[in-house]
Amino acid sequence: MRAVNRELTFTGVIVLAPGEAGGPVTDEQKAILDSLHLHKIDLADRVLVVNPGGYVGESTGREIAHARATGKPVSFTDRL
Numbered sequence: 001m002r003a004v005n006r007e008l009t010f011t012g013v014i015v016l017a018p019g020e021a022g023g024p025v026t027d028e029q030k031a032i033l034d035s036l037h038l039h040k041i042d043l044a045d046r047v048l049v050v051n052p053g054g055y056v057g058e059s060t061g062r063e064i065a066h067a068r069a070t071g072k073p074v075s076f077t078d079r080l
Helices: 003-011 027-043 058-068
Strands: 045-047 074-076
Touching: 027 058, 045 058, 058 074
Parallel strands: 045 074
Antiparallel strands: none
16 A cells, blocks of 8 residues: 555645554554544545455445445456
């Protein structure tokens, strides 16, 4: 994600990236991150899912569904 963030930033794109926990999180912190990610999607013009090897986890799947439900175009770095 950091590499894609850097690449897009240097092409003039404003990037609203997901928060990075960098270690274990509590259930409360996870809920905060999940909500924050949905709000960032609401602010975005489009969503780029960084999914090496085509992997999409449960939280990312919910975020993709939210983006599509709100009419945001969704693209992926790797095919699903």
